[in-house]
Amino acid sequence: MRHGKYPFILSFLALPVALYAWLVILPFAQAFQISLTDWSGSSNQFEYIGLDNYVNLFKDDRLVLPALRNTGIILVVLPVVTIGLSLFFAFMLNIGGRSRQGRIEGVRGSRFHKVVFFFPQVLSLAIIGILWKQVYAPENFGGLIAGGLRTLGLPAPVNGFLADKRLVLASVIAVLVWSAVGFYLVFFSSAMASIPRELYEAGIVDGAGRFQTFFKITLPLLWESVQTAWIYLSIIALDVFVLVYMMTPGQGGPDGASEVVGGVIWKYAFKHGEQAFASALGVVLFFAALSLAVVSLRVGRRERIEY
Amino acid sequence: MRKSSAAPNFSRRRLLGTTAAGVAATSLAACATSGGDEDTEAVTVGDDAENPFGVDGSAPLDVVIFDGGFGDEYAVQHQEMYRSAFPDAEIAHLATQAIAETQQTRFAQGEPCDVLDNSGAQQIPMDALVSDGELAELTPLLDAPSYDDPNVTVRETLRDGVLDAGTFNGKVYAMNYVFSAWTIWYDAALFADKGWTPPTTWDEMLALCPDIQAEGIAPWTYAGQHPVYLYDMFLMLAGRHGGVEILKAIDHLEPHAWHQDSVVAAAEAMYGLWEAGYILEGTPGIDHIQSQTAFNDHEAAFIPVGSWLPNEQKGIAPEGFEYAPMGVPHLEGSVQPGLISAGGEEPFVVPEKAANKPGAYEYLRIMLSKQGSQIFGDTVQAATIVKGVELDNLAAQLTDELVSNPDDLFQPRFRFWYTKMDEEVRPALGGLMAGEIDPEQFVDRMQNVADETAEDDGVEKFTHES
Numbered sequence: 001m002r003h004g005k006y007p008f009i010l011s012f013l014a015l016p017v018a019l020y021a022w023l024v025i026l027p028f029a030q031a032f033q034i035s036l037t038d039w040s041g042s043s044n045q046f047e048y049i050g051l052d053n054y055v056n057l058f059k060d061d062r063l064v065l066p067a068l069r070n071t072g073i074i075l076v077v078l079p080v081v082t083i084g085l086s087l088f089f090a091f092m093l094n095i096g097g098r099s100r101q102g103r104i105e106g107v108r109g110s111r112f113h114k115v116v117f118f119f120p121q122v123l124s125l126a127i128i129g130i131l132w133k134q135v136y137a138p139e140n141f142g143g144l145i146a147g148g149l150r151t152l153g154l155p156a157p158v159n160g161f162l163a164d165k166r167l168v169l170a171s172v173i174a175v176l177v178w179s180a181v182g183f184y185l186v187f188f189s190s191a192m193a194s195i196p197r198e199l200y201e202a203g204i205v206d207g208a209g210r211f212q213t214f215f216k217i218t219l220p221l222l223w224e225s226v227q228t229a230w231i232y233l234s235i236i237a238l239d240v241f242v243l244v245y246m247m248t249p250g251q252g253g254p255d256g257a258s259e260v261v262g263g264v265i266w267k268y269a270f271k272h273g274e275q276a277f278a279s280a281l282g283v284v285l286f287f288a289a290l291s292l293a294v295v296s297l298r299v300g301r302r303e304r305i306e307y
Numbered sequence: 308m309r310k311s312s313a314a315p316n317f318s319r320r321r322l323l324g325t326t327a328a329g330v331a332a333t334s335l336a337a338c339a340t341s342g343g344d345e346d347t348e349a350v351t352v353g354d355d356a357e358n359p360f361g362v363d364g365s366a367p368l369d370v371v372i373f374d375g376g377f378g379d380e381y382a383v384q385h386q387e388m389y390r391s392a393f394p395d396a397e398i399a400h401l402a403t404q405a406i407a408e409t410q411q412t413r414f415a416q417g418e419p420c421d422v423l424d425n426s427g428a429q430q431i432p433m434d435a436l437v438s439d440g441e442l443a444e445l446t447p448l449l450d451a452p453s454y455d456d457p458n459v460t461v462r463e464t465l466r467d468g469v470l471d472a473g474t475f476n477g478k479v480y481a482m483n484y485v486f487s488a489w490t491i492w493y494d495a496a497l498f499a500d501k502g503w504t505p506p507t508t509w510d511e512m513l514a515l516c517p518d519i520q521a522e523g524i525a526p527w528t529y530a531g532q533h534p535v536y537l538y539d540m541f542l543m544l545a546g547r548h549g550g551v552e553i554l555k556a557i558d559h560l561e562p563h564a565w566h567q568d569s570v571v572a573a574a575e576a577m578y579g580l581w582e583a584g585y586i587l588e589g590t591p592g593i594d595h596i597q598s599q600t601a602f603n604d605h606e607a608a609f610i611p612v613g614s615w616l617p618n619e620q621k622g623i624a625p626e627g628f629e630y631a632p633m634g635v636p637h638l639e640g641s642v643q644p645g646l647i648s649a650g651g652e653e654p655f656v657v658p659e660k661a662a663n664k665p666g667a668y669e670y671l672r673i674m675l676s677k678q679g680s681q682i683f684g685d686t687v688q689a690a691t692i693v694k695g696v697e698l699d700n701l702a703a704q705l706t707d708e709l710v711s712n713p714d715d716l717f718q719p720r721f722r723f724w725y726t727k728m729d730e731e732v733r734p735a736l737g738g739l740m741a742g743e744i745d746p747e748q749f750v751d752r753m754q755n756v757a758d759e760t761a762e763d764d765g766v767e768k769f770t771h772e773s
């Protein structure tokens with residue numbers, strides 16, 4: 001078998017590697033190349049201008065800098081809140097229930113809850129965007145939340161949530177969380193299912209409450225899943241675009257209050273006709289995503305617990 | 308997996324390294340940004356009035372139509388006219404909303420279509436196309452004999468001022484086919500019913516507002532999420548007060564243009580609507596559909612929209628609703644109270660590198676013929692830039708009266724010339740009308756971006772002078 005090793009391996013690898021090179025690596029390489037030019041995107045003429053695009057990137061306080069700031073905020077808030085909530089729900093639905101006759105199970109109706117929480121995952125982001133745009137609308141235009149708050153006698157933004165500079169980013173993040181929690185709930189649930197029940201039983205016998213069970217048993221054993229979720233959510237956070245595009249006034253407004261990096265790339269590429277500048281921002285985003293993945297994998301590395 | 312005892316000379320790292328090197332080499336040779344310059348032929352106007360551009364009857368024609376509010380039925384009929392003149396020509400017809408998505412790559416490859424209706428949300432930025440030299444000048448078309456009468460040039464068949472929108476530094480690069488005006492709309496039936504007179508001055512309008520409110524109707528609404536709907540209202544208010552030169556100064560990025568008295572007065576007047584509570588609650592948070600629905604439901608009395616409003620509302624307009632347009636009520640002491648933002652919209656362009664340029668010019672000439680223009684009027688109930696198209700709806704006739712004086716037609720252009728200004732004026736106007744910034748902050752902010760644009764050498768500058 002040894003003499004035929006290379007042709008054998010190569011015959012399997014050639015096609016996928018070629019496809020990968022053509023469809024993934026080549027476009028990336030081109031983005032690098034384009035980012036060094038002044039290409040508008042609608043011409044076959046361009047000149048190389050060195051690193052000017054990258055320098056100007058960090059001088060753009062109208063779009064790029066607010067977008068970097070907002071994406072940074074989403075990058076921190078989205079994973080923390082989503083993972084926190086879905087871990088909590090998953091715990092409650094699988095383990096956190098009152099123990100009946102010594103059996104470990106979730107709260108009453110946990111199956112039903114799981115399905116309900118998973119619902120948003122079934123909807124496409126575009127539909128979610130339209131749905132929530134209406135939910136966030138001003139009270140006299142059928143806004144569900146503003147209307148609800150007003151009925152309870154609480155203050156609500158007169159022009160709805162999305163027209164308010166202070167609330168728009170939080171509103172978008174809330175929708176992201178809402179749509180992601182269900183998936184990670186199921187994800188963590190299946191991970192929890194593989195934790196041996198004896199560990200919990202032992203814990204309960206020793207007098208551990210729900211709080212201690214969670215932090216001393218569940219969380220350490222789920223660490224790898226949490227890490228994976230963290231990376232996925234970080235990538236989602238860097239990619240946020242559809243919701244901002246669908247929901248916010250001026251696709252990043254009002255007045256730049258919800259600009260995100262993905263949206264700004266799109267604006268420069270297709271609305272401003274500055275494809276090269278957009279590519280430079282894309283390259284920056286690429287490296288940000290890459291280093292994020294590397295860092296979170298390194299930092300989060302822990303001893304694997306065998307069970 | 309069981310580890311092989313052999314030396315791992317075929318490592319993952321090496322494979323990746325080799326691949327990357329190969330990719331880097333090929334990417335420089337074959338990519339979207341390659342493609343050579345090619346010489347383009349200039350089209351000249353010949354003596355033959357039937358075929359002034361010397362169209363090769365067998366050459367195929369590639370037409371791309373924006374499939375938006377006007378649909379593409381009119382274009383199909385225009386193509387039949389072309390086909391009857393050149394039966395051998397094969398016409399490729401693409402109707403799409405994804406203009407940039409489908410056409411930008413073709414420009415980048417140097418193989419664009421022949422006629423492009425560059426409209427809609429996915430419009431390829433005109434300033435980029437013009438500065439890249441990707442568009443053909445339309446002078447040959449305008450100087451050619453018109454389709455119906457060889458003694459009259461195409462230019463002479465058009466309404467006044469309609470070429471401005473497609474003119475960049477004195478050269479016409481786009482034929483904006485649809486004639487439209489930005490006006491203030493009200494329901495004539497409601498006004499007659501309540502005995503209200505449509506106001507001509509700002510003060511009359513302000514005096515009427517309490518009466519309107521007394522009926523439980525808010526005086527004003529607009530598309531708060533798209534403050535661009537306020538652009539022409541605001542600029543006409545300023546232009547009417549100080550004359551059209553005020554607006555030209557703004558378009559020309561002159562220093563202190565935004566601090567002219569008329570501009571400040573207009574900003575204060577607009578802000579005053581918010582201060583007085585004359586704007587429908589929640590307006591800054593709604594889009595154009597919601598604001599127009601509120602207007603249809605008599606929740607608000609006035610709304611600034613373009614002349615396409617009645618056509619757009621066809622089918623959903625409430626029974627008995629009479630859409631009537633008026634110019635923005637002018638301020639006390641206005642020197643040009645008839646000024647109105649009207650002209651061509653829906654730009655049709657011919658790419659410089661089009662394969663069949665003569666055919667493209669001929670196609671546009673057909674569109675601008677009496678028959679071609681009437682086809683458009685009949686299918687979508689909207690006026691074209693050709694004189695004398697008959698429309699049988701009240702709103703169109705009323706709009707025609709508003710735009711009857713050619714000296715009063717002016718389209719403020721800075722938001723089309725400078726994308727950065729466009730991105731600034733929208734939130735600034737939105738903020739002004741929502742009471743988030745005051746008039747002083749508003750004009751300062753606009754003056755700032757105007758100065759920045761003027762100083763930026765990387766931005767090609769345009770003027771109204773030819």
